[in-house]
Amino acid sequence: MSPDEPVQELSRDECRELLKRGELGRLATAAGGESDIFPVNYYSDGDRILIRTAPGTKLLELTVHSAVAFETDGYTDDEAWSVVVHGRARQLDSQAEVDEADQAPLRPWIPTLKYRYVHIDIDALSGRRFLRLPEPER
Template sequence: MSFNDDVFRTLSTEQSLAYLEDVQPGRIVMRRKEDIEIFPINFVVDGESIYFRTAEGSKLFTLSLNQDVLFEADGLKGETAWSVIIKGTAEVLEKPADIDHAETLGLKPWAPTLKYNWVRINASDISGREFEVGEEPERY
């Protein structure tokens, strides 16, 4: 047991996904060869998958090179701070049935731009933690 075990609480997959239902935006981390990029995205949770929309550009190009991604979101609910990280693979939806399903999820772009491409992050690992916000303990 470490010093922080009494401060940080590990969230279950279900608790982690429940926190994601009530927050925007999230962030997606992608790797393009030696370069790492992070992008804010608005998203929707469906089961254990994250969906977002994107236009042609950096995100879409990077996904064509490497589908391994991290997704992160965090927030504050009352006096409880939390953070959720999802490791997984992102796929640009191409099958009409997949796109039709994504269209039913009610996700609208925030920016007034056309975003024709749906992306689904398929989770391989979902982890989260929470803690009560408080003052730093006495150091000495």
């Protein structure tokens, strides 16, 4: 990257690595003609995304329409990045799946009971890295 080209498309492998390093993202859903976005903490091994949630709007919307978008990002003093996932979300139902999910390093950030797991299969993955530079002269 250079000041002449301050935006760089990330490779799939770079996106996967950034997903693995992240902890906080936004889950976008759409159901009944309405769209919603929810901040969530998450775990990813780079091939899938796992979130924990409680019964409510988010879980209901995922049951109605499983197509979701997920975004996570980060920044330093010099650069920023964003990774966007499109995929299908489903609640883990079998005890074997829940037992496996319990082994992931995923704990709620707030002291609430979140005992439902949602798994997002990644269909499409894209990302960009940005240099954080002053605005150019007009």
